[in-house]
Amino acid sequence: MHDHAPAAGGIRSASSRRLLAISLSLTATVMIVQVVGAILTGSLALLADAAHMFTDASALVIALIAASVAARPADDRRTFGYQRAEVFGALINAVILIALAAWVAVEGIGRLLNPGDVEVAGGLMLVVAVVGLIANAISMWLLSRAQRTSINVRGAYLEVMGDLIGSAAVIVAAVIILTTGWMPADALASLLIAAMIIPRAISLLREVFSVLAESAPKGTAVSEIRTHLLAYEGVTGVHDVHVWQLTRGAPVFSAHVSVDPVLLADGRSAALLSEMQACLADHFDVEHSTFQIEPAEQSDCEPHHA
16 A cells, blocks of 8 residues: 655656656657558558547647646645646546547448458558557556556556557558458457457546545555554544545545543643654555544544444
């Protein structure tokens, strides 16, 4: 739950915005190459992959805007700041992915049912797909660390992952066309790309809805946190516990803590508060925690619920 590994240096340790900007440059460049390649080769799979790259470029622009907005400080109206902007950016990304999958599926099925006299230049198709594979691999490597702590970057990372697999599928289709001349391989690769997009989009939507529903972050054990807090001397009860997250990697915790009145009389409540907040930060990666400390006899008269 708490990662004590030291952060490695290098370009992957750059800010999320810089990493997204670099990935955007790579994605946009490869997208243009794929569009030209699709026109020259007649490959639907390349065009589908180019459309996916276009979606990724749009998603990265959205991610960059969301990251910039999220960096704005809190104010009297938005007391938690603008970190939820990352979540809305991820939601838009997921919707775009689903729309793209539907378009690719319709086009692929249409070409399978009505193949006509489609001729695909397998050689050029293979070269363009290899370029796309390399560029996507570089983008994934750049985003791999930042995606663990930002739902917004994770959305971009998942899309790049889909592009990499899509490029691999196009490579296989190109090889089949070159070696056997079987043109439907191109349409089948397009359908495979569409099939890969849907699970990723659903996974991202689930995470977005989990954040918006203010569910406890995945991997956060509320019962374990309660047990830790109850272990402190003078603590007699922990109730009204709430754990949610503003965005991926930004959990928030609040709870009412019942304590022995003697602890309050001795002026030890401030020290207890500091210790509990340190516990949440050090052991559960919760930097923002709020506790209401109250005498045991007061809280005993109130309903207890987590």
